[in-house]
Amino acid sequence: MTNTSPQRVAIVTGGARGIGAAITTALAKSGVHVAAGYSSNAAAAEELAGKLGAEGCSVSVHQGNVGVPEDCERVVQEVLDSHGRVDILVNNAGITVDKTMRRMSVEDWHAVLRINLSGAFYMSKSVLEQMIANKFGRIVNISSVVGQMGNIGQVNYAASKSGLFGFTQSLARETANKGITVNCVAPGYIETEMVAAVPEAAMEKILARIPVGRLGQAHEIARAVQFLVDDDAGFITGSVISVNGGMDM
Numbered sequence: 001m002t003n004t005s006p007q008r009v010a011i012v013t014g015g016a017r018g019i020g021a022a023i024t025t026a027l028a029k030s031g032v033h034v035a036a037g038y039s040s041n042a043a044a045a046e047e048l049a050g051k052l053g054a055e056g057c058s059v060s061v062h063q064g065n066v067g068v069p070e071d072c073e074r075v076v077q078e079v080l081d082s083h084g085r086v087d088i089l090v091n092n093a094g095i096t097v098d099k100t101m102r103r104m105s106v107e108d109w110h111a112v113l114r115i116n117l118s119g120a121f122y123m124s125k126s127v128l129e130q131m132i133a134n135k136f137g138r139i140v141n142i143s144s145v146v147g148q149m150g151n152i153g154q155v156n157y158a159a160s161k162s163g164l165f166g167f168t169q170s171l172a173r174e175t176a177n178k179g180i181t182v183n184c185v186a187p188g189y190i191e192t193e194m195v196a197a198v199p200e201a202a203m204e205k206i207l208a209r210i211p212v213g214r215l216g217q218a219h220e221i222a223r224a225v226q227f228l229v230d231d232d233a234g235f236i237t238g239s240v241i242s243v244n245g246g247m248d249m
Contacts, residue, residue: 007058009083010229011076013037013066013123014093016045018192019142022218023090024048026226028057035060035079035086037093066093066119069126076126085134086127088229091120092142094160096194098153109156116160120167124182128175137180138229141168142221145188145244161186165240172238181237183228188244191215211246 010027014020015036025048028034036059038045045061052059062078064071079086094116097108120141131137146154147161164184172182189195189206195215198206207213224241227233242248 006085008032008087008229008231009035009079009085010088010090011035011037011062011079011086011123011127012090012092013119014039015090016041016048016061018194019187019190019218019221020090020092021048022222023092023225024059025052026219026222027088027090027229028052028059029055030226032088033058033060033083035062035075035083037062037064037066037075039063039065039093065115066091066123067114069122072119072122072126076123080130086130087134087136088138088140089123089127090140090142090225090229091123091164093119094142094144096154096157098157100153101155104156112156113160113163116157117163117167120164124171128180131180132175132178135179137175137178138233139171139180139182140225140228141182141184142225143168143184143186143240145186145242145247148186148242148248168240169238176237179234181228181234183236183238184240185221185224185228186240186242186244187216187221188242188247189215190218190221192218209247210244211249214245216243216245 010032012024015024016038024034024036049059062075064075141164143164144161146158168184
């Protein structure tokens with residue numbers, strides 16, 4: 001990562017497992033201090049931070065629920081108090097509550113929208129003023145191919161991930177002249193714990209829809225994020241980068 005400034009500081013929500021852990025790892029190994037957020041799995045967060053610390057990386061862990069604005073403000077303040085700046089925000093935290101529309105409750109709908117979409121708003125709002133003051137910022141929102149194509153049993157998830165596209169482009173317009181870029185990465189089906197739980201028959205159907213014929217790897221998503229948050233990526237904003245093996249062609 002090109003960087004002639006003081007050490008960059010990043011917050012990665014949901015940064016201790018799956019795609020989030022890969023993003024934390026990639027950024028930390030590039031020399032960024034990463035504040036990895038987690039909601040409930042403290043053991044996974046501490047294990048990742050310990051592993052990366054042993055490799056000479058700088059990682060801190062911070063508990064909070066991105067669906068609670070006060071938690072978002074507290075975590076950002078913790079990072080500011082310790083490191084004096086937040087240069088990079090990766091809004092990665094997300095959940096699923098999969099049911100068909102007929103079976104989905106109002107609570108199921110709001111639970112997913114609160115974390116996946118409102119969480120990105122709460123976190124971005126919490127870091128924005130100091131990014132403007134520093135005349136530098138990189139915000140990357142992690143969406144999904146499901147937000148582009150839809151999926152049976154995921155109207156809440158698809159709506160939340162699709163909503164991130166409009167959120168990204170609107171905030172990018174608001175901040176483009178302030179040294180801040182806002183972009184979106186939309187992963188396809190990635191080999192994570194969540195996908196590993198998919199039944200074999202369903203997985204065969206998924207693979208048949210992926211032109212490259214395989215699942216993606218978490219580090220491939222992290223590589224796209226790392227590209228977008230580079231100091232030299234300042235002319236890329238309001239973009240959606242699809243990393244899905246060609247599913248949306």
